[in-house]
Amino acid sequence: MKTADAVLRILACGSVDDGKSTLIGHLLFLTGNLTEDQLEVLHDESARLGRSGAAPDYSLLLDGLLDERQQGITIDVAHRYLATGGRKYILADAPGHEQYTRNMATAASRCDAAILLLDATTGFLPQTRRHALICALFGIRQLLLVVNKMDLTGWSRERFLEISEHCRQLTDDLRLFGVCPEQPVVVPVSALAGDNLTARSPHTPWYDGPTVLDWLQSVPCADLRRDNGARLPVQYVLHAGQQGADSRQGLPELLRGSGSDVFRGYCGHLSGGPLQQGERVAILPSGVETSVQQIWSGFRLIEKAEPGQEIALTLAGEQDVARGDCIVPAGNRPEQADRFKVRVVCLDTQALLPARRYRFRSACGTATAEITRIRNRIGLASYQRLAADRLEMNDVGEVELQLSRQLPFDPYDRNSQTGSFVLIDQGSHASVACGMILHPLRRAANIHRHRETVAPAERALLKAQSPCVIWLTGLSGSGKSSIANALERLLVDQGCHTMLLDGDNLRHGLNRDLGFTEPDRIENIRRIGEVAKLMTEAGLIVITAFISPYRSDRDMVRQMFAEGDFFEVHVATPLAVCEQRDPKGLYRLARSGVIPNFTGINSPYEEPLQAELVLAAGASQTADDAMAIVGMLRSCGKLQPATDQAVPVGGGVSSDLQLFWVCLGIGFGAQFVAGCLGMGYSVTISSVLLSMGISPSVASASVHTSEVVNRLLSGLAHYRYGNVETRTFKLLALYGMAGAFIGAFVVVHTPVSLMRPLVAAGLLVMGLRILRSAFRQLPQAFVQRTRLGLLGFIGGFVDVIGGGGWGPVVTATLILQGKATNLVVGSINFAKFFVAVVESATLLLLLKSPNWLMIAGLIAGGAVAAPIAAYTCAYVPKRLLTILVGSLVCLLSLRTLLRALP
Numbered sequence: 087m088k089t090a091d092a093v094l095r096i097l098a099c100g101s102v103d104d105g106k107s108t109l110i111g112h113l114l115f116l117t118g119n120l121t122e123d124q125l126e127v128l129h130d131e132s133a134r135l136g137r138s139g140a141a142p143d144y145s146l147l148l149d150g151l152l153d154e155r156q157q158g159i160t161i162d163v164a165h166r167y168l169a170t171g172g173r174k175y176i177l178a179d180a181p182g183h184e185q186y187t188r189n190m191a192t193a194a195s196r197c198d199a200a201i202l203l204l205d206a207t208t209g210f211l212p213q214t215r216r217h218a219l220i221c222a223l224f225g226i227r228q229l230l231l232v233v234n235k236m237d238l239t240g241w242s243r244e245r246f247l248e249i250s251e252h253c254r255q256l257t258d259d260l261r262l263f264g265v266c267p268e269q270p271v272v273v274p275v276s277a278l279a280g281d282n283l284t285a286r287s288p289h290t291p292w293y294d295g296p297t298v299l300d301w302l303q304s305v306p307c308a309d310l311r312r313d314n315g316a317r318l319p320v321q322y323v324l325h326a327g328q329q330g331a332d333s334r335q336g337l338p339e340l341l342r343g344s345g346s347d348v349f350r351g352y353c354g355h356l357s358g359g360p361l362q363q364g365e366r367v368a369i370l371p372s373g374v375e376t377s378v379q380q381i382w383s384g385f386r387l388i389e390k391a392e393p394g395q396e397i398a399l400t401l402a403g404e405q406d407v408a409r410g411d412c413i414v415p416a417g418n419r420p421e422q423a424d425r426f427k428v429r430v431v432c433l434d435t436q437a438l439l440p441a442r443r444y445r446f447r448s449a450c451g452t453a454t455a456e457i458t459r460i461r462n463r464i465g466l467a468s469y470q471r472l473a474a475d476r477l478e479m480n481d482v483g484e485v486e487l488q489l490s491r492q493l494p495f496d497p498y499d500r501n502s503q504t505g506s507f508v509l510i511d512q513g514s515h516a517s518v519a520c521g522m523i524l525h526p527l528r529r530a531a532n533i534h535r536h537r538e539t540v541a542p543a544e545r546a547l548l549k550a551q552s553p554c555v556i557w558l559t560g561l562s563g564s565g566k567s568s569i570a571n572a573l574e575r576l577l578v579d580q581g582c583h584t585m586l587l588d589g590d591n592l593r594h595g596l597n598r599d600l601g602f603t604e605p606d607r608i609e610n611i612r613r614i615g616e617v618a619k620l621m622t623e624a625g626l627i628v629i630t631a632f633i634s635p636y637r638s639d640r641d642m643v644r645q646m647f648a649e650g651d652f653f654e655v656h657v658a659t660p661l662a663v664c665e666q667r668d669p670k671g672l673y674r675l676a677r678s679g680v681i682p683n684f685t686g687i688n689s690p691y692e693e694p695l696q697a698e699l700v701l702a703a704g705a706s707q708t709a710d711d712a713m714a715i716v717g718m719l720r721s722c723g724k725l726q727p728a729t730d731q732a733v734p735v736g737g738g739v740s741s742d743l744q745l746f747w748v749c750l751g752i753g754f755g756a757q758f759v760a761g762c763l764g765m766g767y768s769v770t771i772s773s774v775l776l777s778m779g780i781s782p783s784v785a786s787a788s789v790h791t792s793e794v795v796n797r798l799l800s801g802l803a804h805y806r807y808g809n810v811e812t813r814t815f816k817l818l819a820l821y822g823m824a825g826a827f828i829g830a831f832v833v834v835h836t837p838v839s840l841m842r843p844l845v846a847a848g849l850l851v852m853g854l855r856i857l858r859s860a861f862r863q864l865p866q867a868f869v870q871r872t873r874l875g876l877l878g879f880i881g882g883f884v885d886v887i888g889g890g891g892w893g894p895v896v897t898a899t900l901i902l903q904g905k906a907t908n909l910v911v912g913s914i915n916f917a918k919f920f921v922a923v924v925e926s927a928t929l930l931l932l933l934k935s936p937n938w939l940m941i942a943g944l945i946a947g948g949a950v951a952a953p954i955a956a957y958t959c960a961y962v963p964k965r966l967l968t969i970l971v972g973s974l975v976c977l978l979s980l981r982t983l984l985r986a987l988p
Contacts, residue, residue, distance in 0.1 A: 098110055110177050237289070273296070319450055356397055368415070383396070412504065433518060439608050455490070457486070458487070558631045562672055607639070635685045
């Protein structure tokens, strides 16, 4: 682009009521850039709305909004075109009110030079210095300082020199800060009267500098020909085919053809350097290389595009290019990074806080951004860097950013288009800040993610569970910690591997350096989120209990996890109920002013909008709330579903009563089979309970405690209807008790993921062996006392580990050796009474968490079945009983094995 054709963009800025709109309007009038109808409207509106008496109110030429005219201030940026002396300008009138600094910053980002106005009667104001800093940060080096309203000072030369000295001090402060604007020109003017706008004023014989118009005509255009590497961020993909789409796009025939069925043009604003036809280019971030096939400027085909032009490219070959990609020379690529040091200007009433996540949007793409550190805030007094933990509206500061992915960029001082960005709040979608990239952080290139050989899915498979996070949030005293404790006990009783993270506990260690200010609360939640993520990768189900008052912080943690792995549970206890409970006396201290920033009293709590579960903890029981969370996890597939008739151990009273009736039926059937063949009780019940999700330790304790009663009743019944071999009974009982004692220690400390396959495999082997015994006659052999003792030990040990062993091991062996069914079963049931005493006592001592209703159900069902089974065993053929029980054991083993598979 030729310099003569360049349009110079000039920003008019300064504090409110310094006369920016009046200066631009009067300048347009004096240079003849107003039409007759505009002049006529100006005189009519000045008479009706003007604030300048009989003189025209030139500010009305720019303040077009009704609120602007009523309040006499500029709100939105107004652009006016000015042409004089063979040059063209776009004048941007920026608002001076602090509330609208964001509008001024937006205008400054597109301008080449600036006119900074100040009121001669008030001098430099904080907003004046803020505007000067923003101009310098956005790369504006040409600055004209206009001292307006000099007529109100009587055209005082002393006042002008005083302000000029302050102006030189401002320039020195900017240079010490790190930006180097040229020494500004200072002009005394009266924008209302027109003094020193286009001609020298007779009121300032002591001033020999240029007028405002002279300065405009002397400002050099930006050197667009400087080659820092062409950059074409793709803003739009222009697509047209031979049919249909052409009429929709309105493309001429020249663009449709070119020997291709489809036209794809990649449109954008070229910056940084020239780009020519046939040049090798790379598409970022993918890095794919190709060449420029055509360059279009409007409907005109050109061979070379210059910086500043709006163009459309066609590329050789079929390329996947989308909006947000960047086309650059293959030999001059920008850096790509995901960590930066940046300068930001805060634009929103919402403070900019560390650890909070925003949407990062630049010309080269979008990503999720987290402010990892606020390095400083720029003080307006002397542009010194001040320590800060947050940036409020209109603050200027330096921060460090972490992006969710790498993006191409150039430092802002090298290319303003690829070095600028905005931060957008992910909840309100408001523009929170605009910024300039200074440089990537060195650790962005030095730190690489380590590839682990063991994947999180493998760790979860070892624990036979689906890891997730249950995030309990609510006011202090709402019951989060109580529900979390009950939930963890419920999950552990089902054999789940869990970890509970409580807010108070972590503030004693990991987060003891954090307070309760808003930034510290955000950092507290960020750390917990990272810890919870590591624990889920280890295969754990993580339960957290935190107030976590800010919705954006909870959303930040949610984004750390895959969809379906984060469950937000709102414990919606009313504030009045929480204050009434006040277990720690914190509400009383907060009401008295002793504790600042206390959630619900003098700090807000933002309730979840779309929580996975809402608990009205003020009106329900802790156990019921925990069961509700378990139900949610089951419905989402995070826990194994319960059977149609039973729920896991540890729930509320209604759940245990339901389990009692289920166990009543199971106990009857299991004891009937045990009474018939001396086996099947532990096999049947343990298999069913394990497949329901009951932990092995809880299942074993319940089974063997119930056996104390049921085996005694069964042995007495057999003594009545059949016979008992005393020697067999004594040896089995003696050695079985020893095996049971050792086995109890093993079962309590063995993972459920290992127990289920072992039990299933043992059941399958024993079931097949029993079936074989019905069809194959083995020779009888004398069983030595030592063998019988060893058999008892193995039976007792395997019985307590797998929930079955006496029946499969002892009964099958003795019957296959020719022992009478009635005698074997009677002996085993008597022996199992004593073994069950040792088993249940040891397990109850180690476990300390039995379910007594489950045990009562098993005893009740078994007590009814014991005499019936003994009578049946005495009169039903052995072969028929063996076939029936063996088939049952095989079916149970297959069911348990299928449940054990992931």
